[in-house]
Amino acid sequence: MEVERIGPLLAAVREKTPLVHNITNFVVMNNTANALLALGASPAMVHALDEVEDFVALSQALVVNIGTLYSEQIAACKLAASRAQAAGVPWILDPVGVGATPYRRAAASALARLRPNVIRGNGSEILTLAQQTQARQGRGVDSLQGSDAAVEAARTLAKKTGAVIAVTGAVDYVTDGKQLAEIHNGHPLMVRVTGLGCSATAIIGAFLAVESNAFAATVAGLTVFGVAGELAAEWAAGPGSLQVALLDALYALDEATLVARAKIRA
Amino acid sequence: MEVERIGPLLAAVREKTPLVHNITNFVVMNNTANALLALGASPAMVHALDEVEDFVALSQALVVNIGTLYSEQIAACKLAASRAQAAGVPWILDPVGVGATPYRRAAASALARLRPNVIRGNGSEILTLAQQTQARQGRGVDSLQGSDAAVEAARTLAKKTGAVIAVTGAVDYVTDGKQLAEIHNGHPLMVRVTGLGCSATAIIGAFLAVESNAFAATVAGLTVFGVAGELAAEWAAGPGSLQVALLDALYALDEATLVARAKIRA
Amino acid sequence: MEVERIGPLLAAVREKTPLVHNITNFVVMNNTANALLALGASPAMVHALDEVEDFVALSQALVVNIGTLYSEQIAACKLAASRAQAAGVPWILDPVGVGATPYRRAAASALARLRPNVIRGNGSEILTLAQQTQARQGRGVDSLQGSDAAVEAARTLAKKTGAVIAVTGAVDYVTDGKQLAEIHNGHPLMVRVTGLGCSATAIIGAFLAVESNAFAATVAGLTVFGVAGELAAEWAAGPGSLQVALLDALYALDEATLVARAKIRA
Numbered sequence: 001m002e003v004e005r006i007g008p009l010l011a012a013v014r015e016k017t018p019l020v021h022n023i024t025n026f027v028v029m030n031n032t033a034n035a036l037l038a039l040g041a042s043p044a045m046v047h048a049l050d051e052v053e054d055f056v057a058l059s060q061a062l063v064v065n066i067g068t069l070y071s072e073q074i075a076a077c078k079l080a081a082s083r084a085q086a087a088g089v090p091w092i093l094d095p096v097g098v099g100a101t102p103y104r105r106a107a108a109s110a111l112a113r114l115r116p117n118v119i120r121g122n123g124s125e126i127l128t129l130a131q132q133t134q135a136r137q138g139r140g141v142d143s144l145q146g147s148d149a150a151v152e153a154a155r156t157l158a159k160k161t162g163a164v165i166a167v168t169g170a171v172d173y174v175t176d177g178k179q180l181a182e183i184h185n186g187h188p189l190m191v192r193v194t195g196l197g198c199s200a201t202a203i204i205g206a207f208l209a210v211e212s213n214a215f216a217a218t219v220a221g222l223t224v225f226g227v228a229g230e231l232a233a234e235w236a237a238g239p240g241s242l243q244v245a246l247l248d249a250l251y252a253l254d255e256a257t258l259v260a261r262a263k264i265r266a
Numbered sequence: 267m268e269v270e271r272i273g274p275l276l277a278a279v280r281e282k283t284p285l286v287h288n289i290t291n292f293v294v295m296n297n298t299a300n301a302l303l304a305l306g307a308s309p310a311m312v313h314a315l316d317e318v319e320d321f322v323a324l325s326q327a328l329v330v331n332i333g334t335l336y337s338e339q340i341a342a343c344k345l346a347a348s349r350a351q352a353a354g355v356p357w358i359l360d361p362v363g364v365g366a367t368p369y370r371r372a373a374a375s376a377l378a379r380l381r382p383n384v385i386r387g388n389g390s391e392i393l394t395l396a397q398q399t400q401a402r403q404g405r406g407v408d409s410l411q412g413s414d415a416a417v418e419a420a421r422t423l424a425k426k427t428g429a430v431i432a433v434t435g436a437v438d439y440v441t442d443g444k445q446l447a448e449i450h451n452g453h454p455l456m457v458r459v460t461g462l463g464c465s466a467t468a469i470i471g472a473f474l475a476v477e478s479n480a481f482a483a484t485v486a487g488l489t490v491f492g493v494a495g496e497l498a499a500e501w502a503a504g505p506g507s508l509q510v511a512l513l514d515a516l517y518a519l520d521e522a523t524l525v526a527r528a529k530i531r532a
Numbered sequence: 533m534e535v536e537r538i539g540p541l542l543a544a545v546r547e548k549t550p551l552v553h554n555i556t557n558f559v560v561m562n563n564t565a566n567a568l569l570a571l572g573a574s575p576a577m578v579h580a581l582d583e584v585e586d587f588v589a590l591s592q593a594l595v596v597n598i599g600t601l602y603s604e605q606i607a608a609c610k611l612a613a614s615r616a617q618a619a620g621v622p623w624i625l626d627p628v629g630v631g632a633t634p635y636r637r638a639a640a641s642a643l644a645r646l647r648p649n650v651i652r653g654n655g656s657e658i659l660t661l662a663q664q665t666q667a668r669q670g671r672g673v674d675s676l677q678g679s680d681a682a683v684e685a686a687r688t689l690a691k692k693t694g695a696v697i698a699v700t701g702a703v704d705y706v707t708d709g710k711q712l713a714e715i716h717n718g719h720p721l722m723v724r725v726t727g728l729g730c731s732a733t734a735i736i737g738a739f740l741a742v743e744s745n746a747f748a749a750t751v752a753g754l755t756v757f758g759v760a761g762e763l764a765a766e767w768a769a770g771p772g773s774l775q776v777a778l779l780d781a782l783y784a785l786d787e788a789t790l791v792a793r794a795k796i797r798a
Binding site: 304308310313315317338512513514 | 558560600602603632634671673674725726727768769771772773775776
């Protein structure tokens with residue numbers, strides 16, 4: 001994945017303004033929608049059982065995030081994911097806090113079997129999903145594991161699910177089971193803002209809408225998000241202003257800055 | 267509607283701090299509450315079936331927004347709207363994304379029959395509600411139609427429902443079926459922040475609480491919101507800082523600035 | 533409660549990053565999570581009936597807030613509170629808008645009987661919970677009563693429930709029925725940002741996770757939050773920028789500033 005491919009993908013998102021259907025958690029709905037709008041996509045947050053199938057069929061990508069899951073939402077996620085799969089709409093799964101409870105593990109595992117194009121999580125989440133260990137991973141929704149500790153689990157999970165796996169953290173890793181890319185962008189302050197992992201997932205969703213190669217779309221999404229985060233951190237005085245500046249940076253990001261800042265390693 | 271009438275209405279909102287009951291979507295709850303607080307009203311977000319009727323009876327206005335609708339919420343909206351109608355509490359309907367799915371169309375149409383004092387939507391939403399065309403309007407929650415394309419639909423819808431209709435976009439149009447006002451305020455960057463249409467609806471709600479003429483209240487609300495948006499855009503570096511600056515601008519807006527900036531045409 | 537004790541408690545939150553389980557309202561989920569992250573805690577928003585008991589057992593504190601209550605959430609709050617009580621996890625109740633409807637009064641009263649370690653509310657909310665008067669207190673979710681009007685009610689409620697009671701307002705009062713502390717920090721602009729009372733509750737929750745004396749934890753939480761609010765108000769141009777600056781201030785707050793600014797009276 002060459003950095004030169006990412007600029008044109010960003011331009012494609014901005015030109016096509018893909019409709020990205022999100023079934024996501026209540027904590028991040030606003031920020032996720034704003035991140036997608038700042039990037040140039042057209043977000044919609046739609047989760048009613050009675051309309052998710054109709055809506056996903058209109059969309060160019062689907063984002064499924066279990067952060068504040070509840071039984072009706074799990075049913076809606078399954079319906080939407082199945083319909084996306086049938087209709088050829090690419091979709092991405094964010095298994096937030098999957099290690100915390102049996103309920104969450106069951107929901108995430110069931111969704112992972114519905115053939116997501118991409119799964120993005122932190123180290124603990126990917127380790128749990130890959131069942132590399134019997135021990136409970138993670139603590140609440142934050143990771144106890146660095147992303148580097150989950151690279152092998154990510155390869156295993158990629159082979160098991162057929163999905164591209166992204167493990168995000170100090171370094172972001174992307175693998176389809178064979179290829180592995182590392183993205184060395186982003187900033188440590190980003191973990192002090194809630195839901196930036198969820199925003200990263202949604203941004204990947206927007207790139208899936210314009211790039212059928214899920215590996216390339218995922219690397220592009222994480223690179224754009226990481227570079228925007230770095231730019232925002234240079235401006236920010238703390239996590240409050242970081243969140244604001246991140247939206248401004250996603251909006252203002254140009255291809256030259258992206259290419260100059262991107263740190264992708266194969 | 268003369269601009270000179272708006273300043274006193276803004277002062278009335280700030281003096282009376284009307285309780286505005288919102289049944290709204292999960293994406294914008296925080297921003298809507300903050301917009302109402304910044305303006306000077308007292309917002310409450312209350313949607314439980316078991317208390318919406320009690321709550322609306324305490325309120326000076328009701329805002330109903332179907333952005334992230336689900337079956338129990340639709341029932342709550344209907345209960346609250348009926349009670350508002352019976353108790354003489356003015357209410358406003360925001361038919362978010364009504365064109366996207368049959369479920370959404372059915373819910374919005376049912377609510378529109380419960381005699382809202384005002385309906386506010388973008389061009390696509392008003393065209394769909396007015397059933398000017400069989401074709402699906404809009405795409406997700408964003409408009410595919412300029413507000414100008416929906417002016418005739420707005421007149422039709424006003425006559426059909428008895429409500430004042432506001433179509434917002436590059437230009438905002440307000441009609442009661444006879445009178446038509448145009449508001450040429452606002453800024454293009456506002457569409458890159460999620461839910462500012464929902465905030466506009468809530469702001470109109472606050473003006474309905476202090477002005478029984480729904481046409482005047484709607485023009486006042488949209489003018490205040492558009493002027494605040496313009497002021498915020500002058501300060502903002504992008505959509506993140508625009509959202510922050512908009513709340514500051516609503517809070518700081520004085521009558522002299524409002525009169526100097528307002529661009530209302532009959 | 534000496535101000536010198538608060539700095540070490542703040543350091544303990546930052547060092548231990550306690551997992552704070554929140555069952556809270558949809559308006560403030562994002563801001564509450566961000567306030568806890570900015571402070572140095574690890575927030576999780578988890579409300580599904582199927583997992584709240586499992587989750588609370590992993591947590592170091594539980595925050596229960598009825599702002600946008602609905603029947604399933606009330607059941608989840610009761611389950612979680614009972615489990616917290618049984619497992620020795622400290623928990624705090626925020627009876628948002630308890631005076632507004634019979635539904636809300638019943639829910640808050642039932643939760644208050646489940647032995648919360650702390651209850652925090654505004655003047656109207658504490659007066660209602662203490663049943664000092666038959667008259668409906670409050671209007672919507674905002675207080676009609678100054679915090680000073682509820683001090684006696686707070687003492688009564690403390691004796692009745694066994695909880696430490698915090699009444700917040702222009703002055704914050706904390707009592708366990710015997711001791712009374714006053715905190716003269718904070719800023720009037722804070723009431724123009726939605727849910728800062730809810731954030732204060734969550735911050736107290738984080739201190740409960742590191743300090744078993746609930747009175748000391750509550751005074752510490754409110755002092756830290758009030759000082760951060762003051763610092764933010766000095767920087768802010770209005771309620772939008774105040775919200776941003778408050779998160780930055782919580783993140784940057786050091787012990788020296790805290791001690792210099794704190795205004796606690798026994």
